[in-house]
Amino acid sequence: MQLSRFVKPVLALSALALMMGAARAEDAAPAAAAAVALVPNKGDTAWLLISTALVLMMSIPGLALFYGGLVRTKNMLSVLSQVFMIVSLVAVIWVLYGYSLAFGGSADGAYISFIGDFSKAFLKGVDANAVAATFSNGVVVPELAYMAFQMTFACITPALIVGAFAERMKFSAVVIFMILWVTFIYFPIAHSVWYWAGPDAVGDAAKALAAATTDEAKKTAQAALDAVNGNAGYLYKLGALDFAGGTVVHINAGIAGLVGALFLGKRIGFGKEALSPHSLTMTMIGASLLWVGWFGFNAGSNLEANGTTALAFVNTFVATAAAALSWLFLEWAVKGKPSLLGMVSGAVAGLVAVTPASGFAGPMGSVVLGLLVSPICFFFVSTVKSKFGYDDALDVFGVHCVGGIFGAIMTGVLVAPYLGGVGLVDYAAKPGTAAVADYVMATQVWIQIKAVAYTLAWSGIGSAILYKLVDLIVGLRAAPDAEREGLDITDHGERAYNY
Amino acid sequence: MQLSRFVKPVLALSALALMMGAARAEDAAPAAAAAVALVPNKGDTAWLLISTALVLMMSIPGLALFYGGLVRTKNMLSVLSQVFMIVSLVAVIWVLYGYSLAFGGSADGAYISFIGDFSKAFLKGVDANAVAATFSNGVVVPELAYMAFQMTFACITPALIVGAFAERMKFSAVVIFMILWVTFIYFPIAHSVWYWAGPDAVGDAAKALAAATTDEAKKTAQAALDAVNGNAGYLYKLGALDFAGGTVVHINAGIAGLVGALFLGKRIGFGKEALSPHSLTMTMIGASLLWVGWFGFNAGSNLEANGTTALAFVNTFVATAAAALSWLFLEWAVKGKPSLLGMVSGAVAGLVAVTPASGFAGPMGSVVLGLLVSPICFFFVSTVKSKFGYDDALDVFGVHCVGGIFGAIMTGVLVAPYLGGVGLVDYAAKPGTAAVADYVMATQVWIQIKAVAYTLAWSGIGSAILYKLVDLIVGLRAAPDAEREGLDITDHGERAYNY
Amino acid sequence: MQLSRFVKPVLALSALALMMGAARAEDAAPAAAAAVALVPNKGDTAWLLISTALVLMMSIPGLALFYGGLVRTKNMLSVLSQVFMIVSLVAVIWVLYGYSLAFGGSADGAYISFIGDFSKAFLKGVDANAVAATFSNGVVVPELAYMAFQMTFACITPALIVGAFAERMKFSAVVIFMILWVTFIYFPIAHSVWYWAGPDAVGDAAKALAAATTDEAKKTAQAALDAVNGNAGYLYKLGALDFAGGTVVHINAGIAGLVGALFLGKRIGFGKEALSPHSLTMTMIGASLLWVGWFGFNAGSNLEANGTTALAFVNTFVATAAAALSWLFLEWAVKGKPSLLGMVSGAVAGLVAVTPASGFAGPMGSVVLGLLVSPICFFFVSTVKSKFGYDDALDVFGVHCVGGIFGAIMTGVLVAPYLGGVGLVDYAAKPGTAAVADYVMATQVWIQIKAVAYTLAWSGIGSAILYKLVDLIVGLRAAPDAEREGLDITDHGERAYNY
Amino acid sequence: MKIVMAVIKPFKLDEVRDALTAIGVHGLTVTEVKGYGRQKGHTEIYRGAEYAVSFLPKLKIEVAVDSSLVAKAIEAIIGAARTGQIGDGKIFVTPLEQAVRIRTGEQDSEAL
């Protein structure tokens, strides 16, 4: 049993009650009522909402500027527009059906391991009184806050991809691709990793099992517990740890970016002309806002405001700092100059790597994680990329996918209590509390690898199909003349700067 | 009875007690003491304070950049300076007498419906222990936090106006105009809309009435309840709904902007030369920070951190996203290109429109609101403006006033429970709770229209008088040569960029 | 006895227990257990974490942009890099040994008044369950959150210094200098000002003394209370008031900056060529983010989210606004033009001045403080600097040190209850509560002056030694050709802008 | 053929362009420059430090024309760019020996 996130509406509990066979609607009612009686703590609500705002700030203006600064002046607005459009588009899709596909679902769907259903489409049942579970027994948050928090994750993930095919993909193609991508790639992966029945559902079922006296009752209760445990996403059931989205966000977007870069081909002039960043100032602002906002992303993923939140916060802080230094000094040693771009790239690599680990590792583990991730990413963005010659324009693969994979696997290591990690938890062992579960490093690492592979396969193959499709519909790539003139003028009819 | 905001110091309660005639000071004391005993929830305090910081961030740097990016390089600093100066100026005025004129007041003032008094001037009585009411019975927040939150609204509203007369008004004229404008326009309007006695005062008076047994006692109690209900602003008493400032902030500033644009006349070259934005990058940063900060503005306006806060947050998110898309696709269809400026203008229009509705509408209603507001604003900034030929430089009227009016009226529609809205509340029906009040759409829409008209009239006429006055004192408009050289050099002696 | 900050882990209490002589381990246990039982309020935790994020935002991008905009284009990245590097470097150092040197320590160290020990190195014992004291009896926060909050202070303080020697110091020299500076200057000063045993430790010891009946017991208890009181930093014991870091942050960094400017000498062209700011737009963004983030800095320093937090928030708001106006109008009067740079410089001066006073003064006192600080700083950056001819490039001394000194001294004045201040507190007088302590203005001002002098001496002399040392190791100053070409190209191999 | 080079005030560009096309000029090249001359600059003040800025923003227009058009071109520029105030700028005429259109290789008058 491991920590992850979940939504527990009244409906889910009732459905569960129905599934129990023996339970009649009347019996279920008090349980549901009891669940409803849980009132969110206002400190948690405040923290979750401000975290949500922080994650939005990561996308706009954070990511938009981080990326925008790295392209040439003539494509600045195209990057800013793509990110802003994606955020807006996905936010609307999310409340229409995305949230439901990711977090809606009842256990009787055969596909429940892979995708949700339409039970929460148009936010059905998600009003100001609905609550969602956290990772602590008996602690809930307003479901609208949980929904909004998750929305920002759905918004930023596709926006990450645009860095890979920056400066050459048509705006219309980006719009269509992103609608498809979130629907067929993001929502399913988010569901696989984060959908589960919540600590109270597990605890209650375990309690019922413990209380069962007759053999018959035990069998029924065991079936009920199995149903609760089965009512979760595939990777969740596998036991994969992903505190804030290493697989869901970074590997997912990173591999989609690589596939896109391959499909679209290189920019005109790539490898011949200097395609220098037009404003490292903007890139630095973007990186800084990413760092600041990432506290919402990682520490917000704890849903509550408690000691674990502070731990995730600290891990996010120090892994990033260590990775920034690591890249800085490595580049200084290898290339002779410590560059700002290197340092901020390291910071982002650190943020990526610590994302899945943030609530599981200890601060010293996070420092080590940060120190190690930068050299790996550095190797990919400089050596590997130039060796294979793909034009992953802003290094979405090299930083997000590679850093994400490293972080995901290392999470299996750093969660180890003897390395300062928090260990695994079991919500069924001592119902009503988060008990300590057995941890074997090799086992956990192997689970993490499987989760990585699953994500790479789903997103890699799925994205390839979608790129192909969009290419057939509107064509992916801007005309050479348009690319040369810059997408700002040709796609958007504007110029970024008129000094 | 409807939701709005309010401050309930001990003083107010005592004053009320005195008004009751029968009540002796000794009787009032326990009631006051009881009120004092309410301790703010720390989650609410945290949320209100961070919301306050977010709203400041909306003005500086948010709004300043949004506007600044749209002017020509030579006037960049003038816009930044005006916004920064206004924020500083109004903050000081606010603690000196502004807060008191807006939220101070005792029911015996004949003018109580239209403006507060000087009872809280220099923050008299507003110390670290004073508390202010919220919209929930028995829930209070530190009055200093409430005061600071309201301060940021007073700071940003006049700053919105400068967009209308950008690039041509003298800095000295802006300073004087703004001192007058907040004093004679903003404080009264804020008072009219948001000043009331608070849920506990209403509940207590209603409870007393219910408890009264003799006819005499009933009459006294009824008078007391009437007094409490009468101790509120004009538009509040009218029953106008304005969750976070559609009338107070956007219509108010928007109409003042239009009047200013008319008084000042067109910029040299308007309609002839290309007056292109000097940095859409800055405009995009500004728009993004406005969006992020607006969560503080709208969801912060709930004062507490609860489910309604999350609702206001979500509404703010999705109305904005929908409006951004709406403008984007409309412009794409009509003008042939989807522009970034169009998209962010749509986002701002969505933010404006959802402001009064944010705590009242449901998420789906907000999506619809967002989709509809953009075409309307688009029509005003492109067709209407060019038809009438006024030079509302940065479309303060077209976006803020028009979007604000649409939002204010639609609030009367979207609050409908059968449209997913939260309905109206009555604090007197079941004293101590927020009971459901009757809702008739036509009635409510008519009230909303009256509130819009009141605001347009007060601010439109009042602003015209103030512009005239300032023109007589120092002259409004920069000399043609100064305008041509740019206000940065001529007004401020600096240049924005020295690359 | 006065307010300040402190960390009270279980260890400290036990250590204390041991020191008491009479106390056996078994006796100490329940006390420790009782302390452990205090659970952080989630509203406090949320507030402290978001404050921490805000303070990080002050450094990056806030301060980096504020400074970066003021240098010439060719040195933009060098400033951004130095700030970003310092933040990353100090964050890592902080969790390795910095936090321990500042806030670790047991009373038996003879040096306890001046520096902590290595008891918390590598965050030993600081896990998700550890708690730290606040200024209220019986209120704790997660120690990791406290540690992270303090980390951001350690990150920004050295970053402030770079403004003094901007555009001419070698990057390698900055790296080495900063490692030494935080170790030998910052950690000791932070310890001296903010390290103490916390309200509960003082209260408990005082309670024990009150409960003692025999003379022997009284003597023991008195010794124990003395030990608790002695277990604090030097300036803390002196009775110096510094709510959020006037001495620790601003005077400390400011004097180090001045010494650096003197050691490095003037920039080539200083006083001859126009060394105009390359982007006042960036400076304005930076100043705005400083203001917004400073709410975390000052109001976050209360550690809790209560009325005092709101007070610190309001003071921060209005002192800044008043100082911005004060500089604006002064410059308008004296130099003929109201400049944006002047206004934002005033805002920063106001923020600096109100830092030590923010939790102690009343709002009206803060307005006055703001109005007064600007003329003083203005005098230093224009007249004094040009008179003495030192090249404090971005006025770190003139604004931070001078403003900090003024603020520190005025804190002794404005804390006066009869001036609207909150007065002094005594945690021992009525154990378990924060009782009112005697206040004599002259006494307090004299204490403040001594604290200022101590800081100036320690940091001034210490910094001089460190500059000399670094000069011997790698040389402080860039070669003239490198300086002329700009540090961006020569130190970092990049250019900020490629338009 | 001649090159007529004019230094003008920036906001006069559109008028000058129109005046030139009116007399049959089909192309021109514009450069942002800083001019120093009789027109006095302004003072900039940064935190109390005053800098006299004597270089002012101007636009330099270069037009290659047939010699026969020079007088008309000068007239057109003066007509459009004059405000009557110091700093209106100058016109310089220099010889042009050869002109080639890159796209076609056309020479001289044909190339303009």
Add this chain to the structure above:
Amino acid sequence: MKIVMAVIKPFKLDEVRDALTAIGVHGLTVTEVKGYGRQKGHTEIYRGAEYAVSFLPKLKIEVAVDSSLVAKAIEAIIGAARTGQIGDGKIFVTPLEQAVRIRTGEQDSEAL
């Protein structure tokens, strides 16, 4: 000696530079300019207001060469800068009477 001045499309700079160095030119000076000519510009739309932008970004290259090199230089530039589309630009040749290297005071051919 002559000054060969060419107005070209910005993305052709590296190729032109290479072509010129190949024929023995050791230095050149480049200016960012805006060109007006037959090549049509584009329309920019800001909140519904459309602006026709007729000035396009170009680069102006100035090379001082010995008279003997002029023909070759023109050829080199045409070879490198031609795309065959309107707006490829022009080459103008003007007389150069004297050239001095500031560092050494060398004159004319030596100075180039």
Add this chain to the structure above:
Amino acid sequence: MKIVMAVIKPFKLDEVRDALTAIGVHGLTVTEVKGYGRQKGHTEIYRGAEYAVSFLPKLKIEVAVDSSLVAKAIEAIIGAARTGQIGDGKIFVTPLEQAVRIRTGEQDSEAL
């Protein structure tokens, strides 16, 4: 009349201006340019990708002077702009056939 055009290092502008006004030049026009020449550039590295930057920032100064002043002007420029290091720049002198002051219509020497 001649046009004296000098390409110099950017930080030498003020000195050159002063040297020229000292000999009676009343106006000049400055353009930011990029120079390619013997002076080697630098390398920029962005995420491991190295770019050799061979165009360096320079300033181009154009001064229209009476022919009699040319020698003095060259001398003044050299005196002020020389650092002795590669990349100090060049001075080019080209003929100027006509000069007009836009404000007054004054011609030639009067116009300068």
